[in-house]
Amino acid sequence: MRNRLRVLRAERRWSQAELAERLGVSRQTVNAVETEKYEPSLTLAFKMAKLFSLRIEDIFAPDETDNVTTA
Numbered sequence: 001m002r003n004r005l006r007v008l009r010a011e012r013r014w015s016q017a018e019l020a021e022r023l024g025v026s027r028q029t030v031n032a033v034e035t036e037k038y039e040p041s042l043t044l045a046f047k048m049a050k051l052f053s054l055r056i057e058d059i060f061a062p063d064e065t066d067n068v069t070t071a
Helices: 004-010 016-023 026-036 043-054
Strands: none
Touching: 004 016, 004 026, 016 026, 016 043
């Protein structure tokens, strides 16, 4: 899963620690999401979307290699 978290954070000139505090998570969690080593829970994804005033799908997108099927 790809994400725009690093770009959105940089646009606001927030450090990883500042974003983590706003989200109520650790800086390590923010780093892991930004580097795509960790996919956030749905709850955390909603918090991120609310914080940036965006939809979840405006922040996160599946990789082309992800096997996502639609019904």
